[in-house]
Amino acid sequence: MAALESPQPAATTTAMRHAFGNVLSVLILVLIGVLAFSIRLFSVIKYESVIHEFDPYFNYRVTQFLSKNGIYEFWNWFDDRTWYPLGRVIGGTVYPGLTLTAGTIWWVLNSLNIPLSVETVCVFTAPVFSAFASWATYLLTKEVKGSGAGLAAAVLLAMVPSYISRSVAGSYDNEAVAIFALIFTFYLYIKTLNTGSLFYATLNALAYFYMVCSWGGYTFIINLIPMHVLLCIVTGRYSPRLYIAYAPLVVLGTLLAALVPVVGFNAVLTSEHFASFLVFIIIHVVALVYYIKGILTPKMFKVAVTLVVSIGMVVCFIVVAILVALVASSPTGGWSGRSLSLLDPTYASKYIPIIASVSEHQPPTWPSYFMDINVLAFLVPAGIIACFSPLSDSSSFVVLYIVMSVYFSGVMVRLMLVLAPAACIMSGIALSQAFDVFTGSIKYQLGGSSNSTDNAEDTNNAPKDDASAGKTDKGEEIVKERSSKKGKKKEREPADKPSVKSKAKKKALVLPLETSIVALLLLIMLGAFYVIHCVWAAAEAYSAPSIVLTSQSRDGLHVFDDFRESYAWLSHNTDVDDKVASWWDYGYQTTAMANRTVIVDNNTWNNTHIATVGTAMSSPEKAAWEIFNSLDVKYVLVVFGGLIGYPSDDINKFLWMVRIGGGVFPHIKEADYLRDGQYRIDSEATPTMLNCLMYKLSYYRFVETDGKGYDRVRRTEIGKKHFKLTHFEEVFTSHHWMVRIYKLKPARNRIRGRAKKLKSKTTSSGWSSKSEKKNPWV
Amino acid sequence: MVKSTTKDARDLFHTLRSAYVATPTNLKIIDLYVCFAVFTALIQVAYMALVGSFPFNSFLSGVLSCIGTAVLAVCLRIQVNKENKEFKNLAPERAFADFVLCNLVLHLVIINFLG
Numbered sequence: 001m002a003a004l005e006s007p008q009p010a011a012t013t014t015a016m017r018h019a020f021g022n023v024l025s026v027l028i029l030v031l032i033g034v035l036a037f038s039i040r041l042f043s044v045i046k047y048e049s050v051i052h053e054f055d056p057y058f059n060y061r062v063t064q065f066l067s068k069n070g071i072y073e074f075w076n077w078f079d080d081r082t083w084y085p086l087g088r089v090i091g092g093t094v095y096p097g098l099t100l101t102a103g104t105i106w107w108v109l110n111s112l113n114i115p116l117s118v119e120t121v122c123v124f125t126a127p128v129f130s131a132f133a134s135w136a137t138y139l140l141t142k143e144v145k146g147s148g149a150g151l152a153a154a155v156l157l158a159m160v161p162s163y164i165s166r167s168v169a170g171s172y173d174n175e176a177v178a179i180f181a182l183i184f185t186f187y188l189y190i191k192t193l194n195t196g197s198l199f200y201a202t203l204n205a206l207a208y209f210y211m212v213c214s215w216g217g218y219t220f221i222i223n224l225i226p227m228h229v230l231l232c233i234v235t236g237r238y239s240p241r242l243y244i245a246y247a248p249l250v251v252l253g254t255l256l257a258a259l260v261p262v263v264g265f266n267a268v269l270t271s272e273h274f275a276s277f278l279v280f281i282i283i284h285v286v287a288l289v290y291y292i293k294g295i296l297t298p299k300m301f302k303v304a305v306t307l308v309v310s311i312g313m314v315v316c317f318i319v320v321a322i323l324v325a326l327v328a329s330s331p332t333g334g335w336s337g338r339s340l341s342l343l344d345p346t347y348a349s350k351y352i353p354i355i356a357s358v359s360e361h362q363p364p365t366w367p368s369y370f371m372d373i374n375v376l377a378f379l380v381p382a383g384i385i386a387c388f389s390p391l392s393d394s395s396s397f398v399v400l401y402i403v404m405s406v407y408f409s410g411v412m413v414r415l416m417l418v419l420a421p422a423a424c425i426m427s428g429i430a431l432s433q434a435f436d437v438f439t440g441s442i443k444y445q446l447g448g449s450s451n452s453t454d455n456a457e458d459t460n461n462a463p464k465d466d467a468s469a470g471k472t473d474k475g476e477e478i479v480k481e482r483s484s485k486k487g488k489k490k491e492r493e494p495a496d497k498p499s500v501k502s503k504a505k506k507k508a509l510v511l512p513l514e515t516s517i518v519a520l521l522l523l524i525m526l527g528a529f530y531v532i533h534c535v536w537a538a539a540e541a542y543s544a545p546s547i548v549l550t551s552q553s554r555d556g557l558h559v560f561d562d563f564r565e566s567y568a569w570l571s572h573n574t575d576v577d578d579k580v581a582s583w584w585d586y587g588y589q590t591t592a593m594a595n596r597t598v599i600v601d602n603n604t605w606n607n608t609h610i611a612t613v614g615t616a617m618s619s620p621e622k623a624a625w626e627i628f629n630s631l632d633v634k635y636v637l638v639v640f641g642g643l644i645g646y647p648s649d650d651i652n653k654f655l656w657m658v659r660i661g662g663g664v665f666p667h668i669k670e671a672d673y674l675r676d677g678q679y680r681i682d683s684e685a686t687p688t689m690l691n692c693l694m695y696k697l698s699y700y701r702f703v704e705t706d707g708k709g710y711d712r713v714r715r716t717e718i719g720k721k722h723f724k725l726t727h728f729e730e731v732f733t734s735h736h737w738m739v740r741i742y743k744l745k746p747a748r749n750r751i752r753g754r755a756k757k758l759k760s761k762t763t764s765s766g767w768s769s770k771s772e773k774k775n776p777w778v
Numbered sequence: 779m780v781k782s783t784t785k786d787a788r789d790l791f792h793t794l795r796s797a798y799v800a801t802p803t804n805l806k807i808i809d810l811y812v813c814f815a816v817f818t819a820l821i822q823v824a825y826m827a828l829v830g831s832f833p834f835n836s837f838l839s840g841v842l843s844c845i846g847t848a849v850l851a852v853c854l855r856i857q858v859n860k861e862n863k864e865f866k867n868l869a870p871e872r873a874f875a876d877f878v879l880c881n882l883v884l885h886l887v888i889i890n891f892l893g
Contacts, residue, residue: 196865197876198854198857198873198876199876199880201880202879202883206883240856240857240864240865241864243852243853244856247852248846248850248880251845251846251884252846252884255838255839255846255884255887255888255891258835258838258891259890259891265835265838287852295797295798296794296797300789303790304790306786307787
């Protein structure tokens with residue numbers, strides 16, 4: 001009787017535990033989402049709800065246009081307010097994913113009568129999508145190793161500083177949605193690989209389409225997945241599920257990528273995509289080989305192989321030779337400049353100074369790894385080992401993902417962002433395995449009897465002991481819930497398997513009780529350190545909006561709002577059609593906030609145009625006036641940090657102006673500006689440097705501030721202190737002298753009599769070889 | 779040497795043919811559809827070689843639609859084939875429904891891209 005009754009209560013208790021486990025994991029996921037959202041709100045609390053930096057302003061302006069004019073106008077928009085006089089085709093050169101996402105959210109909310117402004121939606125898009133990204137990480141890691149690892153990876157991703165740095169509230173940039181799209185695409189690929197369902201393959205292609213819409217980094221996906229397929233084939237893990245996971249993705253994915261105007265025909269013509277086509281052909285060959293092997297006897301198969309190999313080799317060589325000739329005929333071998341600089345890190349510094357000048361494109365230093373992924377840096381190797389036991393298709397994929405992303409993050413600091421999800425997945429797996437082993441040992445040591453229900457009660461007690469020993473930090477609570485949940489999950493499995501077998505298995509992994517408890521406590525402390533570091537990084541290091549600066553001093557908090565002050569001055573005191581010239585960093589902000597036409601902006605697609613502006617900044621006043629006048633420029637904007645010690649001002653960026661200008665106009669020679677190999681602005685500076693426009697516009701009347709002209713950034717007194725401007729006049733200097741705006745003086749109406757004499761005389765001075773032109777300034 | 783290779787080739791051809799005849803009819807229909815799709819793609823490539831590739835998006839969408847349906851049909855064949863142990867829990871109706879859905883998405887994209 002008792003034997004008949006006990007299975008039923010056991011079955012309902014297992015069902016209860018399953019249900020409880022599911023509810024608990026849903027609750028944990030909701031909490032993880034809230035955590036991911038709230039840790040990114042420091043900048044809104046410390047400063048205000050404002051868009052940060054430079055690139056987000058462009059995205060914000062595009063989203064404003066989209067919300068005001070609708071999608072057809074957006075798709076066909078030709079922007080004449082930037083890159084004067086060339087203009088820019090916005091519809092064809094922008095990745096539309098981010099703006100369309102934010103625009104859709106704004107439109108949906110407004111049609112539900114929730115009147116959020118476009119700016120609010122833009123500021124908060126990134127935190128919302130980071131919550132989605134942590135849920136996607138949970139799904140991905142669950143496919144690889146199970147839901148315990150999934151929860152661990154999700155909570156790690158919610159807080160990892162590298163991802164926070166690009167997705168704080170206000171950082172309205174492509175990566176905000178692209179990382180979510182990346183993880184979601186990988187999840188669907190692994191899901192298709194595990195289930196072999198064509199439905200998930202379709203969803204995978206659609207998620208890849210969203211990724212292509214969002215970020216140029218989609219080439220990482222379309223190269224990583226073929227690499228993984230090749231790895232599976234080479235290690236003998238070919239299966240029909242692999243074919244279903246890969247082949248529809250290539251066809252649908254290429255078509256969908258070609259639909260996005262930015263990519264267009266590059267989806268089939270550039271070398272970044274050739275890997276996918278090559279592996280597409282390879283997988284078909286392999287599939288055919290397996291099929292024929294299945295229907296032939298082994299002897300006939302050997303005959304077939306010798307025949308095919310002899311004929312096939314010849315054909316293969318011919319085809320490969322043609323391909324190589326085609327690809328080698330283009331000067332870069334078909335790769336774009338940015339991709340080449342990833343493969344060969346020294347390429348950009350030799351050939352493309354603009355790519356080399358962006359600070360995000362420099363290789364990272366060792367401390368930045370510990371700053372950005374902290375504790376995960378040494379959990380990742382443990383995770384890699386855990387992935388090998390047992391090795392499945394999905395775990396080989398995450399191993400390949402982390403290896404590739406470590407390489408690329410070593411090339412460019414910006415790509416540490418791609419490393420972050422991989423590191424979180426690996427560390428989640430490692431932590432989950434560690435917790436499994438320790439809690440299993442504790443349970444085994446405390447349980448000891450042959451009845452699995454006794455084990456269950458003991459495991460209910462044991463994790464709670466650990467839970468009460470921990471601190472009451474929020475991260476701790478999640479860790480506690482995780483360990484108790486894993487305890488319940490662990491003893492769900494013995495209920496399914498026969499208990500003798502499970503005890504035999506567990507006996508091999510059992511550690512002494514004290515060791516396990518101490519190890520568990522140490523792991524929880526490790527998690528605590530990670531949480532403390534992440535919160536500190538989010539609050540102090542990555543929440544600065546760059547457009548508003550603050551500094552603490554003895555007399556309180558100083559706020560430097562010079563940028564917005566000057567853009568507001570520009571928009572109120574100049575005509576709508578006036579052109580403003582500045583270095584390309586400030587182009588996006590000028591068009592978005594001051595609403596004036598600019599000459600060059602952060603898109604940096606035209607090197608010659610930027611070199612023209614750089615040459616103008618490096619030339620003496622007269623030559624600079626000529627250049628700017630030919631571009632119809634009315635105002636010149638210069639950022640100067642010498643009064644307050646702001647280090648990212650134009651004088652510090654001057655070396656790039658000289659290099660980029662000198663790359664196109666050979667009369668600008670870098671050696672003219674260097675004294676002993678250094679750019680100097682003090683009394684030892686070269687005369688070319690002291691006469692160039694950038695020096696004059698930065699330091700005009702600077703000596704009036706403290707009588708000596710001491711530059712706080714360069715830490716010297718300036719070389720030329722008292723000078724007048726002949727071709728420019730100062731119209732605005734912001735409160736802390738950070739932004740200075742100058743107006744071009746108009747050409748003189750009356751040309752003095754000397755011009756007629758100059759025409760008959762031969763030119764005597766070397767500089768004024770302009771006697772053939774009427775120079776109104778002489 | 780050449781004679782033995784031709785004899786081997788003929789033997790191989792006969793073995794392949796006899797093995798293929800044994801496959802069920804529904805799979806043979808799918809194979810016929812795949813061959814037709816690939817053949818259409820080859821005709822399009824030949825036409826492009828003759829006439830030139832403008833407009834390129836039409837050419838791409840035409841060729842990729844043929845290759846796409848061929849690939850999806852091969853996936854359907856994999857899932858419906860009774861000899862595949864991995865898919866024995868999958869009902870053939872579900873496989874066909876997935877096939878239809880994927881084709882719908884593919885052709886929606888094609889029609890958009892055709893220009």
